Amino acid sequence: MPIEPRIAALDWPHITQELESHGAARTGPLLAPAECAALAALYGEAAGFRSRVVMARHGFGRGEYRYFAAPLPPLVAGLRAGLYPRLAPVANAWNAAMGLPRRFPPDLAAFTAECHAAGQAKPTPLLLRYGPGDYNCLHQDLYGDLAFPLQVAVLLSEPGRDFEGGEFVLTEQRPRMQSRAEVVPLRQGEGVVFAVHHRPVRGTRGTYRVNLRHGVSRLRAGQRFTLGVIFHDAA
Numbered sequence: 609m610p611i612e613p614r615i616a617a618l619d620w621p622h623i624t625q626e627l628e629s630h631g632a633a634r635t636g637p638l639l640a641p642a643e644c645a646a647l648a649a650l651y652g653e654a655a656g657f658r659s660r661v662v663m664a665r666h667g668f669g670r671g672e673y674r675y676f677a678a679p680l681p682p683l684v685a686g687l688r689a690g691l692y693p694r695l696a697p698v699a700n701a702w703n704a705a706m707g708l709p710r711r712f713p714p715d716l717a718a719f720t721a722e723c724h725a726a727g728q729a730k731p732t733p734l735l736l737r738y739g740p741g742d743y744n745c746l747h748q749d750l751y752g753d754l755a756f757p758l759q760v761a762v763l764l765s766e767p768g769r770d771f772e773g774g775e776f777v778l779t780e781q782r783p784r785m786q787s788r789a790e791v792v793p794l795r796q797g798e799g800v801v802f803a804v805h806h807r808p809v810r811g812t813r814g815t816y817r818v819n820l821r822h823g824v825s826r827l828r829a830g831q832r833f834t835l836g837v838i839f840h841d842a843a
């Protein structure tokens with residue numbers, strides 16, 4: 609099945625509900641094992657990427673990632689364009705709840721045009737590769753003033769078979785309170801939608817803003833690949 613109808617067939621009411629209550633949601637199966645393997649295999653290709661980051665060199669963790677160059681591989685472009693319109697209403701509701709003035713257009717082409725006009729023109733989808741002992745420190749994928757508040761990561765390897773450890777982790781820092789951690793268990797081909805930076809939480813005294821970070825715990829063994837889909841482009 610092409611990616612667009614597959615995205616349409618996901619349980620969006622449930623995903624939206626999970627995002628509202630927890631700031632993160634699993635998509636359920638999104639990519640077939642062969643598609644995951646084909647995407648992971650791109651990591652070893654010389655062409656198709658605009659930059660490579662060795663995380664240890666920057667204090668980001670251990671392991672590495674590569675940002676795709678434009679034009680994105682069709683499956684990556686299809687995921688980005690197909691997921692965006694489903695998430696834009698959530699993004700707009702979040703900004704309204706947090707009292708932030710920005711609203712996001714209903715389709716990715718229009719949002720990408722806004723990014724380019726703001727000087728953010730480099731594509732941000734990326735492939736990440738982790739080996740034994742590798743990890744990804746808690747971070748936020750912000751690349752300029754313009755940021756879409758949700759992003760998606762798709763696990764391309766199978767836990768237990770291809771790697772051990774390496775859990776996707778989110779932390780949520782609440783105002784004047786201690787941070788809360790959440791581990792999101794994923795299967796190969798499954799995505800997690802999560803807050804890039806802030807999200808609104810309804811409390812007894814109205815809505816407040818929490819600050820989220822995400823990362824990956826240490827791999828105990830094997831190799832783990834991820835596809836990261838970030839909707840704003842980079843400066």
Ligand SMILES: O=C(O)CCC(=O)C(=O)O
Pocket residue numbers: 736744749760761776822823824833834835836837
């Ligand atoms: O490898 C992961 O699961 C995390 C990837 C990540 O940081 C991202 O997609 O932004």
Ligand SMILES: [Fe+2]
Pocket residue numbers: 747748749822836
């Ligand atoms: Fe990230």
